Amino acid sequence: MNLSSDKDQTIKDFGEQWLQYPDNKGYYGSLELFSDILSPFIKTDEITGCRVAEIGSGGGRIVNMLLEAGAEHVIAVEPSEAIEVLYRNIRKPEKVTCLRITGDQLPAYGNLDYTFSIGVLHHIPDPAPVVEAAFKALRPGGHFLIWLYGKEGNSLYLALIRPLRVLTKHLTHFMLVSLVEVLYWPLVLYIKFCHRLPLPLRGYVLSVLEKMSPKKRRLIIYD
């Protein structure tokens, strides 16, 4: 495996994704969802007044959630073309520093209260230097919060996705968007069935996926 070209390809693919699905509206960009993501570890009000960084900011929904939670300043790290989408989406630009760098290049500020990386590290072929940089940016006693895709409880999902990936990783962006349309309606049906049957991923489907707008459900399939 060529780690460097995989890393560059991942960044390029994400750039296309965020240009295609730029908005952060509704539950997808809400403090309610952020609270759900963080709840086992911290409450959103613990972010009030803090200096924080987010590694892998994409279209900026987490940056805006951090601002809404009261962060004093946010360092937003995004290496892809999505940096343009990020600039456009940020609600309080005076409180945000956007850096178009990879996570391992995050400066060693040494004074941040929190670094966050939500849905990012599992996409990076060699995440160790990113983790190291995240810790070096923290003040003594600061915290690094990571959200990753879970393997546990996702065996059916993985059984479906892995064979599909053999095909999808060779598809162009346009073909992927078309495939999303094909998969979208079975997903809508699946959500409906989850109300009546104890299907796999029912908890996630009803508590998260169903609350997303049609556009955001399409983004999740694409992702």
Ligand SMILES: C[S@@+](CC[C@H](N)C(=O)[O-])C[C@H]1O[C@@H](n2cnc3c(N)ncnc32)[C@H](O)[C@@H]1O
């Ligand atoms: C699934 S998205 C998550 C975006 C955002 N955190 C969110 O939850 O909406 C992953 C992001 O990580 C970025 N990324 C990929 N490789 C990276 C790297 N080496 N360093 C930092 N970010 C990276 C991608 O460009 C993409 O925007």
